[in-house]
Amino acid sequence: xxxxxxxxxNQARWYQDVVREAQxxxxxxxxxxxxxxxxxxxxxxxxxxxxxxxxxxxxVQNSYFPLFIPYSFLEKEKQHIEGFAPELALVxxxxxxxxxxxxxxxxxxxxxxxxxxxxxxxxxxxxxxMINQWNNVVRWEKRTxxxxxxxxxxWQEGHTAHATKAEADKEVIRAITMYHDFVRDxxxxxxxxxxxxxxxxFSGADYTTTFEVLLRDGKALQSGTSHMxxxxxxxxxxIQFLDKQxxxxxxxxxxxxxxxxxxxxxxxAHGDDKGLRLPPEVAPIQVVIxxxxxxxxxxxxxNYCRQLAGRLKDMGFRVHLxxxxxxxxxxxxxxxxxxxxxxxxxxxxxxxxxxxxALRRDLMTKFKIKPKFxxxxxxLAKIQANLLSEHKKYTLEHTWEVDNFKDFKQAIDKxxxxxxxxxxxxxxxxEIKEKTTATARCIPMSSLDxxxxxxxTQKTKAKLTLFAKAY
Amino acid sequence: xxxxxxxxxNQARWYQDVVREAQxxxxxxxxxxxxxxxxxxxxxxxxxxxxxxxxxxxxVQNSYFPLFIPYSFLEKEKQHIEGFAPELALVxxxxxxxxxxxxxxxxxxxxxxxxxxxxxxxxxxxxxxMINQWNNVVRWEKRTxxxxxxxxxxWQEGHTAHATKAEADKEVIRAITMYHDFVRDxxxxxxxxxxxxxxxxFSGADYTTTFEVLLRDGKALQSGTSHMxxxxxxxxxxIQFLDKQxxxxxxxxxxxxxxxxxxxxxxxAHGDDKGLRLPPEVAPIQVVIxxxxxxxxxxxxxNYCRQLAGRLKDMGFRVHLxxxxxxxxxxxxxxxxxxxxxxxxxxxxxxxxxxxxALRRDLMTKFKIKPKFxxxxxxLAKIQANLLSEHKKYTLEHTWEVDNFKDFKQAIDKxxxxxxxxxxxxxxxxEIKEKTTATARCIPMSSLDxxxxxxxTQKTKAKLTLFAKAY
Numbered sequence: 017x018x019x020x021x022x023x024x025x026n027q028a029r030w031y032q033d034v035v036r037e038a039q040x041x042x043x044x045x046x047x048x049x050x051x052x053x054x055x056x057x058x059x060x061x062x063x064x065x066x067x068x069x070x071x072x073x074x075x076v077q078n079s080y081f082p083l084f085i086p087y088s089f090l091e092k093e094k095q096h097i098e099g100f101a102p103e104l105a106l107v108x109x110x111x112x113x114x115x116x117x118x119x120x121x122x123x124x125x126x127x128x129x130x131x132x133x134x135x136x137x138x139x140x141x142x143x144x145x146m147i148n149q150w151n152n153v154v155r156w157e158k159r160t161x162x163x164x165x166x167x168x169x170x171w172q173e174g175h176t177a178h179a180t181k182a183e184a185d186k187e188v189i190r191a192i193t194m195y196h197d198f199v200r201d202x203x204x205x206x207x208x209x210x211x212x213x214x215x216x217x218f219s220g221a222d223y224t225t226t227f228e229v230l231l232r233d234g235k236a237l238q239s240g241t242s243h244m245x246x247x248x249x250x251x252x253x254x255i256q257f258l259d260k261q262x263x264x265x266x267x268x269x270x271x272x273x274x275x276x277x278x279x280x281x282x283x284x285a286h287g288d289d290k291g292l293r294l295p296p297e298v299a300p301i302q303v304v305i306x307x308x309x310x311x312x313x314x315x316x317x318x319n320y321c322r323q324l325a326g327r328l329k330d331m332g333f334r335v336h337l338x339x340x341x342x343x344x345x346x347x348x349x350x351x352x353x354x355x356x357x358x359x360x361x362x363x364x365x366x367x368x369x370x371x372x373x374a375l376r377r378d379l380m381t382k383f384k385i386k387p388k389f390x391x392x393x394x395x396l397a398k399i400q401a402n403l404l405s406e407h408k409k410y411t412l413e414h415t416w417e418v419d420n421f422k423d424f425k426q427a428i429d430k431x432x433x434x435x436x437x438x439x440x441x442x443x444x445x446x447e448i449k450e451k452t453t454a455t456a457r458c459i460p461m462s463s464l465d466x467x468x469x470x471x472x473t474q475k476t477k478a479k480l481t482l483f484a485k486a487y
Numbered sequence: 488x489x490x491x492x493x494x495x496x497n498q499a500r501w502y503q504d505v506v507r508e509a510q511x512x513x514x515x516x517x518x519x520x521x522x523x524x525x526x527x528x529x530x531x532x533x534x535x536x537x538x539x540x541x542x543x544x545x546x547v548q549n550s551y552f553p554l555f556i557p558y559s560f561l562e563k564e565k566q567h568i569e570g571f572a573p574e575l576a577l578v579x580x581x582x583x584x585x586x587x588x589x590x591x592x593x594x595x596x597x598x599x600x601x602x603x604x605x606x607x608x609x610x611x612x613x614x615x616x617m618i619n620q621w622n623n624v625v626r627w628e629k630r631t632x633x634x635x636x637x638x639x640x641x642w643q644e645g646h647t648a649h650a651t652k653a654e655a656d657k658e659v660i661r662a663i664t665m666y667h668d669f670v671r672d673x674x675x676x677x678x679x680x681x682x683x684x685x686x687x688x689f690s691g692a693d694y695t696t697t698f699e700v701l702l703r704d705g706k707a708l709q710s711g712t713s714h715m716x717x718x719x720x721x722x723x724x725x726i727q728f729l730d731k732q733x734x735x736x737x738x739x740x741x742x743x744x745x746x747x748x749x750x751x752x753x754x755x756a757h758g759d760d761k762g763l764r765l766p767p768e769v770a771p772i773q774v775v776i777x778x779x780x781x782x783x784x785x786x787x788x789x790n791y792c793r794q795l796a797g798r799l800k801d802m803g804f805r806v807h808l809x810x811x812x813x814x815x816x817x818x819x820x821x822x823x824x825x826x827x828x829x830x831x832x833x834x835x836x837x838x839x840x841x842x843x844x845a846l847r848r849d850l851m852t853k854f855k856i857k858p859k860f861x862x863x864x865x866x867l868a869k870i871q872a873n874l875l876s877e878h879k880k881y882t883l884e885h886t887w888e889v890d891n892f893k894d895f896k897q898a899i900d901k902x903x904x905x906x907x908x909x910x911x912x913x914x915x916x917x918e919i920k921e922k923t924t925a926t927a928r929c930i931p932m933s934s935l936d937x938x939x940x941x942x943x944t945q946k947t948k949a950k951l952t953l954f955a956k957a958y
Contacts, residue, residue: 044553045560045602046590054548054618061549077534079524081514081637083554083592083623084576089516105555106580107592110638111627112573119517121554121592122580131516147525151624152554156582167553167581 020353022289025235034283034291035162048160048167052276055354056141056163058300060170064150066202066297067172067274070194074176076146081128084119089127092252096126098398099219103155105167121154126220126245130253135387137267139258140179144187145267148174149257162236163416164280164487172274177255177267184244184268191272192225199239203282204295204403207239208433208482210458215429215442218271223247226280228457230411231284234431236457236484239281242272280487285407292355293378294394295403303328303392304356306347308328308363320367324360324387331358331389333396342368352377357399360387377463378402415482419471428454437468437478444472448483457482491824493760498704505754505762506633509825519631519638523747526825527634530750531641535621537673537768538643538745547617547645552599560598563723566896567597570690572917574626576638584835592625597691597716597742600646609736615658619645626757628666633753635944635958642746648726648738655715662743663696663713670710672957674753675766675874675934676700677882678710679904679953681929683876686913689742693717699928699953701882704757707955710752713743747906751958758880761928763826764849765889766874767867770805774799774863775820779834791838795831795858802860804867823848828870831858849873872945886953890942897954898926908939908949915943919954928953 035041040056052060060449068078078101084107090097100123122128129147137145150172160166172273173258174191178184192209197206203283207227221243229239249255250266257266286293296302307321315355318339338347344361352360359375366372371384378399385391416434418424426433438456449455463480470478491504506512511527523531540683555578561568571594578590593599608616621643631637645662649655663680665740669799670676678698688695692714700710720726721737730736757764767773778792789810797809807827809818815832822830830846842855849870852934856862885903890893898905901921909927920926934951941949 042603042606044555044600045557046553046555047555049555051553052551053601054550057550058548060551077529079525079528080523080641081521082517082522082530082827084515084517084520086516102583104580104582104592105578107576108579109577109589111575111576111629118580119576128516132513132522135513154554158582170551 020291023071023232023287024289029282030287030289031284033161034096034353036163036289038292040279040283041162042431043162047166048157050162050166050168055300056279059282059294059298060276062298062300063202063278064172067198067481068150068195070198071148071172071174074190074194075148076148076176076361078149079147080151080373081122081125081132082124085125085128087118087120089131090120091429092127093220093249096220096250100124100139100155102325103157105154105156121462122151123153123155124271124273125149125151125153125173126175127251127253130249130255130269134176134255135176137177137255137257140260143177143179143257143267144183145177146174147176147185148172150307157454159331161280161487163283164277167274169272169277173273175271177250177271179257179259179265179267181246181268184270184370186248187270188242188244188272191270192227192240193271195240195242195274196227199227199229199278200404202295202297203278204400204407205239205285206279206404206408208458209462210460210482212241212458213440213442213445213456213481215445216456218243222248225461227460228433228484229281229285230319230414230433230484231281231411231487232287233284234414234485236433236482236486237277237284238486239278240272240274245269245271248308252348254453286403287355290349291353291356293403294357295400296357299355299357299402299481300334301351301354302334302396303336303358303360304351305335305337305360305362306344306351307337307339308344308361310346310364314478317363321362324362325425328387331392333347335390335467345477358392358395378406419469421472424483425452426481428452431485433457433484434478438472438481439473439478439483441472441473448472454485457484457486491762494703494758495760496820500757501753501760503633504826505758505799510807511750511754511765512633514633517638518630521633521637521639525752526771528766530753530769533769534673534749534767534772535643538669541669542643542645545617545661545665546857547647548617549620550618551620551622552593552596552603554593556596556599557592558589558591558604562715563598564691565718566719567691569938571595571626574628575642576625576627576711577938580624590629590715593622594624594626595742595744596620596622596624596644597646597720601720601726601740604646604738605724605726606650607692608648608726608728611731614648614650614738616648617645618647619643627811632751632958634754635748640746640748642744644742644744646722646742648740650728650730650736650738652717652739652858655717655741658741659694659696659713659715659743662852663698663711666711666713667698667746668751669814670698670752671875673766673768674749675750675768675871675878676710676756677875678739678757678927679931680883680933681931681953683712683929684911684913684927684952686916686918689714691716691719693719697929698954699904700752701955702752702755702958703758703881703906704755705885705903705956707953708748708752708755709928711743711745714741715932716740752827757874757897758826761820762824764874765826767830769815769827770817770826770828771805771882772822772825772827773805774807774829774831775822776806776831777815777822777834778808779815780833781835788834788838792833793834795843799858799863802863804863806892829863829866849877853907890940892943895942895954896923899923899954903906904928904953904955906951906953907942908947909953909954910941910944910946911943919943925954925956928955928957
């Protein structure tokens, strides 16, 4: 097995090493594309299953819209095409012929979906319309990084239409809260929910909400967004409904998405020098069994391991028995790198006592346990909770509150979130970015009621805002 | 509600009407593309869940490869590019610039996957490699038909690499058998498994197996295929492994796929004049409850219906209570059109007896039952089984055995499978197609041991082969 660069030495190289050596993903032949290998894709499947349940529980229905969008559709919403034009991939030839109009490979599906919404929505009876789709989208990014930012990514995009602004506002918050709770409960990620500043909002939205995750290199990752589209698309796509009084009105819309990039957050928020540390809820393997074989009793131990693996599977755990011919030491490193939450070592001694030697990957502590349903469930829950509390602690310890630009620069260089009073202004934000490379991550919802003097311009009525270097 | 054309009057119009009025799908803005609406997509989700389980049980792992394939990759296998070149969609511009090499939007993923296989496979320890992916593919079809044949479709594609020819042969059969069993058990479809003739096989395969479904208009539908790729791609992509003796060898490969087109089979094999008839296993709604409200007792009945719906959901049934303000007659038609297997009508009388008036959609028979777990389960199983036996009966009754071209033509015009002894010959097949529009569907595996004189050329040692008009 190749060694990985310890995270403490070089986070960037550590990341590339982990992605490759844990067999999460591989580079595709086209620049900026990625291949999800089975171990990485299994994490995505678990994320999908968990989030899909929450999406459906909210009354949202899945559907599928085409990959190809006529170029003219994107042009209908002025801000939308301005934002996306530089990132588009265009199909110009099909079936051996040049097409009359180039087709856009979807970068997001607002325009093609809302073309249908205009047909499907006639009266207030058709509202709210709440549609989601799991698909692939393409954005021609200049700087790419495996999983975090690529030419093509997998995601879900939710799109809703409502009769009133108040309902749409509520849905924007419901969706971003759903994401926040989902990554907290299933991915053990602590995140900050807030509003994007004007220069960071979605092209075509009135406002954008986001949840931001702080990674172990001190950079922030925008991990999912929920947008208030207001009536911007409705007016351009003519999505109208007859209200109860028989008056024709435009609908109010939202859209929200979470992508495979969240796997990048998972890697970089929890990983350590030895590799991944996966929360049990999304770990493709929750328990790995490593037999410790002495020559004379090999069969007995292996049989016991097989039986135990079968029993644990029947209980609903995701278990892998590593019966390969490699040494125990090699296996230990390998499964630690892959972030498996619990390891059971089983040799002759364990057979006799009915206990196994267990290793908790999050703490790297060893202890003896009986491999029973309740005990394993409890340990997995503890690991799940500990990873969250570690990540929360790290985030809070790397959140700096400052009130002037000099301290701001120093804090940004230390890494982490820098909390300042800031009066949203695109020009100022560009200036700050140029001087420090930091960007406004969000205006946290939890401190919306506070206001003060802008740390940079000294304007009053500025709001508490988080800045950070970001991916 | 709009009326649908009865199937017995005009199958083509009936199909388009059902797809639209049952809200399965809608046309996309680009010619030949399709939008899966929630009801149609829910069927696909149930198909995916069921088939994915069988795929994983066979030891195949899911992954995800990029949408874009360098054009040069497709050219590496000569037959492959010859077969697919006329159907390709090409991306020529990305990020505002013309690309140096056009990218192909994947029509299938052999070439991009096998580029990785060459890196991942080093020794016999890495074999068999068994990978599947669920994704979207694009083929620029000239004639399109909603769900059955479009520019873009959803599918799964399995790709395996083996050390020996025998193992690969076995895998080809395992996959096609898995499909056959899956559609029999979950989609109530009777299908014929066999080998494709030379002119119908996959571009790049040594041989192709297929399962063919006979639709109610007498046309056949190729519903899934499994290909023996032999070493054709391995040689061109240099996929080699060290065997146990340390000798470098090319792997043996297979690929197999099943797509959303199977939903077309589901519609056209089971539907009747009133619309869809869905097998319970893949019905998004298995039981619809229609309250029959008299003015004075409305609340009591509605409450009972709500409680019953809740209880049935808790039992694991997919249930919908139609509490809308439409008339019962309207609701009956609507849910019959949508093919819901069981309907419960509940009014004051039903409250008093604790029984409900149930309608079996497959037979349109009414009876009283107690809405208990065992009873509902039994009825759903009966519907599931009856749809299969009806479809089998229809298929067998529309399979004609003939031994000369005159009878062949007559049988083809009646519709159905026509069984003949036929000596595989591409030129002859083209001639038959021109004269009758029928194509060779498959050489059934069940009668491989039989041989006779070719019905057209009189050659000896011809094999029993099914012909039909096909989609």
